Amino acid sequence: MPAIVIVGAQWGDEGKGKATDLLGERVDYVVKPNGGNNAGHTVVVGGEKFELKLLPAGILSPQVTPVIGNGVVVNLPALFEEIETLASRGVATDRLRISANAHVVAPYHQTLDKVTERFLGKRAIGTTGRGIGPAYMDKAGRLGIRVQDLFDASILRQKVEGALRQKNELLVKLYNRRAVEIDEITDGLLQYAERLRPHVVDTTLLLNDALDRGEVVLMEGGQATFLDVDHGTYPFVTSSNPTAGGACTGSGIGPTRIDRSIGIVKAYTTRVGAGPFPTELEDEWGEHLQRVGHEVGVNTGRPRRCGWYDSLMIRHAVRINGFTDLVLTKLDVLTGIPELPICVGYDVDGVRHDTMPMTQTEFHHAVPVYETLPGWSEDISGARRLEDLPTNARRYVERLEELAGCRISAVGVGPDRADTITVHDLLPESR
Structure with missing residues (x-):
């Protein structure tokens, strides 16, 4: 049986956790291949809401083995806090497996993340301040600490010492902060070694x-x-590759073993943090989408910027990831909006673009060209087939599928696991 990849098709927060959970009862392993506790999933099961940050959504399915892959950067206090929170709610976490090659987010990574953002001022990226970027910088710079290093105190101390030789120069001389003590870091990390060992x-x-x-x-x-x-x-991005190709690197599964690449796309568009956003709404409809869609970051509590659906972005995402299927989420949030604009092109300085512009400058200056479809007012939360949707809702879904050039295999009509229309089976073959 080949592997399956689930990828966000926009700027995150599309509902990947729900899509993973939807398949959770039919898969054996769920792997997180990249990122850290800077990106969260909200999953609703039986009316109960779970907010996951480092742990894969598969942790909520009893028969699944959840795996943190080698491409992840792990904040150990955050990991064990999340494990304890789930355990207190009756969710078993003993099945969790963690790659020995995954890198560790050290306290100095978080410090550097925060002071660097402040130092950048108006050019700040809008990071979560969780130390993810600096941890990946150390990984690429060969100054990183891996999970396996916690099982060898001598190696760990050598690596911390090497990293701090550079970091303390920056903290003291550039940012006017105190130097970080080697023992403070090594002792703090070593306290997690025995708790980690059964999972690694x-x-x-x-x-x-x-x-x-x-x-x-x-x-x-x-x-x-x-x-x-x-x-x-770029540069308003994360520090890893959360695309389908990155899933191979972050898990150690070769690309020839992947049979399905599934893109998760929201029925409108949101993003957290700074950066260009052509269809962003700064009016009452933007506020409406934010309020009705509960568009607040799981990790940060920051309101998400909201805008209309951008079909050029999705077509580009289909191209990059080789999507075989799309899962459309939060269609219900659009209920009650009389007209629904869809971005079908960009005007850049008087020139029409029907694909994503090549340069950041062009994308920054892109003005959306809209096509408008009529909305619907009927409650769609009980729909379980496309035929159950109001005519205008069904036409909206069909138009998005046509513009994407990729089939829409499932449609989310509410927050719960059960609030889903399944059009095509997302598994390569029936189990």
């Missing part, structure tokens, strides 16, 4: 063995396509 394995071997046995492995990417450090709206 060679996850690449674990997952490929599972595929060899015919089991189903689902990879849920954090963040989304347009936050990808290579393919996103």
Whole structure:
């Protein structure tokens, strides 16, 4: 049985956690291949809401083995806080497996993240301040600390010392902060070693063995396509590759083993933090989408910027990720809006663009060209087939599918796991 990848098709917060959870009872492993506790999932099961940050959404399905892959950067206090919170609510977490090659977010990464953002002033990226970017910088700069290093105190101390030689120069001389003590960091990390040990394995071997046995492995990417450090709206991006290709790197599963690439797309558009956003609404409709859609960041509590659906972005995401299917979420939020604009082109300095512009400058100056469809006022939360939707809602879905050039295989009509219209089976074959 091949592997499946789930990827956000916009700027994140599309409902990837719900899509993963929807498949959770039919898969054997759910892997988080990238990111850290800067990106969260909200999953509603039986009316009960769970907010997940580091843990894969598959943790909520009893028969699933949840895996934190080698491409993730792990904040250990946040990890164990999340484990304890779930355990207090009756969710078993003993099945969790963590790659020995995953990197660790150290306290100095968080410090550097916050002071750097303040130092940038008006050029700030809008990070969460969780230390994710600096941890990935150390990984690329070969100054990182990996999970496996916590099991060798001597190696850990050497690596912390090497990292702090550079970091303390920056903190003291540039940012006017106190130097970080080596013992403070090593002692703080070592206290988690024994709690980590039962969870840490060679996850690449674990997952490929599972595929060899015919089991189903689902990879849920954090963040989304347009936050990808290579393919996103750089520099307003994350520090990893949350696209389908990045799932291979972050899990150790080869691309030839992936059979389905599933894009999660919201029925409108949102983003958190700074950066260009052509269809952003700064009027009552933007406030309406934010209020009705409960558009507040899971991790940060920051209100999400809201705008109309952008079909050029989705077509670009389909191209980059090779999506075989799309899952459209939060269609219900649009109920009651009399007219629904869809961005079908950009005007850039008088020139019409029907695809994403090549440069950031062009994208920053892009003015959306809209096509407008009539809205609907009927409650759609009980719909379980496309035929159950009002005519205008069904036409909206059909038009988005046509513009994307990729089939829409499921439609979310409410927050709960059950509030979903399944059009096509998302698994490669029936189990």
